[in-house]
Amino acid sequence: VLSKGGETLTEDLDDYRSRAQSVAEPAAWDYLAGGAGAERTLAANVAAFRGATVVPRVLVDVSAVETTVEVCGTRLAAPLGVAPVAYQRLWHPDGEAATAAGAAATGTLMIASMFSSVRYEQIAAAGGSRWLQLYVLRDRAILLDLVTRAEAAGFTALVVTVDTPRLGDRRRDVRNSFAIPPHAQSQNIDPATMALAGIPAPGGSALASHVDATYDPGLRWSDLEWLAERSGLPVVLKGILDPADANRAVDAGAAGIVVSNHGGRQLDGAIATLDALPAVAAAVAGRVPVLFDGGVRHGVDILVARALGADVVLVGRPPIWGLAAGGAAGVTGVLSRLRAELELAMALAGRPRLTDLDPAIIRRAPR
Ligand code: FNR
Ligand code: LAC
Secondary structure (H helix, E strand, O other), rough: EEEEOOOEEEOOHHHHOOOOOOOOOHHHHHHHHHOOOOOOOHHHHHHHOOOOEEOOOOOOOOOEEEEEEEEEEEOOOOOEEOOOOOOOHHHHHHHHHHHHHHHHHHEEEEOOOOOOOOOHHHHOOOOEEEEEEEEEEEEEEEEHHHHHHHHHHOOOEEEOOOOOOOOHHHHHHHHHOOOOOHHHHHHHHHHHHHHHHHHHOOOOOOHHHHHHHHEEEOOOOHHHHHHHHHOOEEEEEEEEHHHHHHHHHHHOOOOEEEOOHHHHHHOOOOOOHHHHHHHHHHHHHHOOOOOEEEOOOOOOHHHHHHHHHHHHHEEEEHHHHHHHHHHHHHHHOOOOOOOHHHHHHHHHHHOOOOHHHOHHHEEEEEO
């Protein structure tokens, strides 16, 4: 039985997922659950973990299991973080404030989305470890303003997402003519810049129109060097899948990278993140931290990703299942569960320290 502070953790992530689906507004559920195109990459992210198994060792003293880590100056109870997810008031009235509270309660890193539906300062009030994710918009003044606000509110790193020059083809959102309802709109960026995200476009996705109008599709490495120099905070690049790009990111001054395909929401047909991880980690060779996301649904998935080269593992959809099902308590439930599962997996694998995890303990089945 998994427990935390004497309390039994009876619900697993599937329970939170089904509760979330039953309470969410259908179009908001589709926006959360869906991926791009035929959702092949979305499925491949999860399938890659199914095909990775652990070879346990026995008669190892596992009376103490050690999971704490430090990443870009941030100390965490476990190598676990909440990936940036936009517009969280779609799923609960407390939105990002509740997600941040759940993350703080469990020593988990909270990465707030640029398009948070709660003010960054209110997210900061939860008090835990926090980073802010940004897209580079055509209007660089907006970016610099947000960087200043993030620093003032105690966000300790910036995560710049680089896999979205245009939005992926989110078929479910197009079918639903999905737009962000007023109660879930960004509370951090001027309404004029956000306007298109809120206007339903029949036969289209309002988010795609918003991205086309505001994101800079001409973004280049020199822009990132510029931002890394301008920012007083470490800049982490999210959305790296190719080892050559990982090298380039380190050269451009990135303080870390996130191996990510945006949860299968951008290029359908893109490589599963677990398949991309080993070569990217080898290229980075410890020069900067490697973060990872995509398809993590169990504690043992965190163990596997750590073994294959990830320093910190992020979860995108699972905390939102907790948020929809039960606000901050639901987020705490999901994150506690993942951490307890990780500790149990490390004990049962005979690997009580994160440094015991290396590629040799993983077997991968061909898919
Ligand atoms: C995202 N993701 C995302 N990424 C980002 O950099 N900025 C953002 O605003 C968002 N918004 C967003 C909304 C929703 C509804 C989802 C599901 C995802 C991508 C996210 O950070 C992460 O890369 C994936 O969700 C990871 O995959 P899993 O854990 O959901 O499988
Ligand atoms: C998404 C954007 C907002 O994935 O990043 O929906």
